[in-house]
Amino acid sequence: MVVSHAPGDSNRALVEELIANYQIDATLTNPELVNIGIFDDVLMVGRHYRAMHTVLSQRFPGVPITGIFIARTIHPNPFE
Numbered sequence: 001m002v003v004s005h006a007p008g009d010s011n012r013a014l015v016e017e018l019i020a021n022y023q024i025d026a027t028l029t030n031p032e033l034v035n036i037g038i039f040d041d042v043l044m045v046g047r048h049y050r051a052m053h054t055v056l057s058q059r060f061p062g063v064p065i066t067g068i069f070i071a072r073t074i075h076p077n078p079f080e
Helices: 015-021 047-059
Strands: 036-040 065-069
Touching: 015 047, 036 047, 047 065
Parallel strands: 036 065
Antiparallel strands: none
16 A cells, blocks of 8 residues: 655655546436535645546536635644
8 A cells, every 4th residue: 555644755646647546436426416525634745636637537527616615733832
């Protein structure tokens, strides 16, 4: 299994590899979608978001897709 969050790991999955892993359950697409939101944790460079955006935009052409990104950073306490 290739992980996308291991620090210093240059063996991360490519967008094309991620696309090959994603599937859409057609039973969940009725009624047809009018908007799509993708949540991504933005740990690295957004490969998962780009792959999912590609898969969804191919299946639902013309449907607006919005990215919602959650990020966190920890700064050292300058007073310690």
